[in-house]
Amino acid sequence: MRLSCGLLMALLFASPGVMAQAQDVVTAATALRLEGRAEEAEAMLRPLLPSDDPAVLAALAEALADQDKTEEAVKLYERVVELRPDDEVARTRLAVLLTYCGRLSDALARYQELHALHPSDPTLNLAIAELLVDMDRSAESVPYFEAYLAAVPDDQDVLRKLYHVYEWNNQPKKALAVLERLAMELDASMLAELAERYVEAERARDAMAVFERILAEDPHNLVALKGLGQLYEWENRPEDALPMYEAYLERAPKDMAVRERATRVALDLGLGRVARGLARGLEGERFKGLKSEAAFLDSGPKGTFVSADYAWVTNNQRFSHHAVGPTAGYGLSRHVTLGALYRFHHLFGPDVNKQDHTMLAHEGGIFAESLLPLEIRLDGGASVTAYDTGWTSFNAYAELGRTFGPVVLALRGERRDLLTTAGDVLARVVANGVALRAYAEPWWKLFATGGFEYDRYSDSNNRLYG
Incomplete structure (x- = not known):
């Protein structure tokens, strides 16, 4: 091919009409270049040098490029521009090639010369904007980006570039406006940035809507789970924040900041068991206090409360005991509760003479509940019960237990000292009882208890079930 090109050149220059023949060479060389054969195009054009024909110089410059x-x-195009200073195509190509060479200042000067002639040309505005960004002069690029988008408003790539320029130059409102224009086309990462901009603009509800949109498409998106949890918490919706944090921690269990927030939310909601589970994953001395707080809250005293209680106890001697009444407690802390109670008792069963009869009583008492380290519970209380038969009972108890998930195992000790109130003391009964109790605490308490009691007055052993 090289030989045929040389032969062609010899024939061309041996005949008249050299200028017309040079144009034929340019046409043939351009065709070769467009086929990807730039080296052959260069070989065909070089014999035409030296030349002041702009077409020859431009064609060779493109083959070299x-x-x-x-x-x-670049040198060839500079000569073209000297020969034809009004050739805007050549001036534009020179600016492009100067950019490729890394001569950004020279390229910018060439583009600005053209921009002065065509200030609304979108191609020139975009070229200058991108060049200014490459030169770390992004603040100057803003009017050029804006002018381009005024002509081509739906160019998603340029909108993204302008968003970043606004962000770099501390223009959050304008950055947010660009993201909103992009909203329908954004991927998850850019949607997350949109949500963050909403947060900065104190538009929490808009931010939540964006994060919810992300999760609708990707339920496991960590950025959205974390962001939505924070927003729900800030909006005073802790019951919605906690599931977001828990879902996040399933996939990022080592994020101590989120684990700490989740633990505190669970504590604020009084969800001791959840708080304890979250606190187990906290690592580091600085979380020691929080872990202890979660352990104390879990399955321990629940603070201030008022409740209505009912209990029924029976034994193997046909004895039936019903008790009903209110209980109120005041939480001194997460660890200690003091309270008082009232009970109305209805008792039916055989007396010492094996005769069935009914007895009524009123009871009033006080109690204390506490939670110790290692999830050990210590409760105690005292009460006075007045029976309609004239007896008065002074009662005291202590219970030591430990939680195992929703199950509580406890050892209970109780003493009852009964006296008659008719005239002088005619009789006294002292009963000491010990019971091992187990109960579960899902949403309500289920008691399963058994014990042995020795009644010194009747010298009888009673087995109690309830």
């Missing part, structure tokens, strides 16, 4: 010989291509 295609081979990354941009410095030589």
Whole structure:
């Protein structure tokens, strides 16, 4: 091919009409370059040098540029612009090649000369904007980006670039406006940025809507789970925040900041068991206090409360005991509760003479509940019970237990001292009882208890079930 090109050149220059023949060479060389044969195009054009024909110089410059010989291509285009200063195509190509060479200041000067002639040309505005960003002069690029988008408003790539320029130059309101224009086309990462901009603008509800949109498409998106949890918490919706944090921690269990927030939310909601589970994953001395607080809250005293209680106890001697009444407690802390209670008792069963009869009583008492380290519970109380038969009972108890998930195992000791109130003391009964109790605490308490009691007055052993 090289030989045929040389033969062609010899024939061309041996005949008249050299200028017309040079144009034929340019046409043939351009065709070769467009086929990806830039080296052959260069070989065909070089014999035409030296030349002041702008067409020859431009064609050779393009062939060189295609081979990354941009410095030589720049020199040729500079000569073209000297020969034809009004050739805007050549001036534009020179600016482009100067950019490729890394001569950004020279390229900018060339683009600005063209921009002065065509200030609304979108191609020139975009080229100058991107060049200014590459030169770390992004603040100057803003009016050029804006002018381009005024002509081409739906260019998603340029909108993204302008968003970043606004962000770099501390223009959050304008950055947010661009993201809103992009909202329908944004991927999850850019949607997350949109939500963050809403947060900065104190538009929490808009931010939540964006995070919810992300989760609708990707339920496991960590950025959205974390962000939505924070927003729900800030909006005083802890019951909605906690599930977001828990879902996040399933996939990022080592994020101590989120684990700490989740633990505190669970504590604020009084969810001791959940708080304890979250606190187990906290690592580091600085979380020691929080872990202790979660352990104390879990399954321990629940603070201030008022309740209505009912209990029924029976034994193997046909004895039936019903008790009903209110209980009120005041939480001194998460660890200690003091309270008082009232009970109305209805008792039916055989007396010491094996005769069935009914007895009524009123009871009033006080109690204390506490939670110790290692989830050990210590409760105690005292009460006075007045029976309609004239007896008065002074009662005291202590219970030591430990929680195992929703199950509580406890050892209970109780003493009852009964006296008659008719005239002088006619009789006294002292009963000491010990019971092992187990009960579960899902949403209500289920008691399963058994014990042995020795009644010194009747010298009888009673087995109690309830």
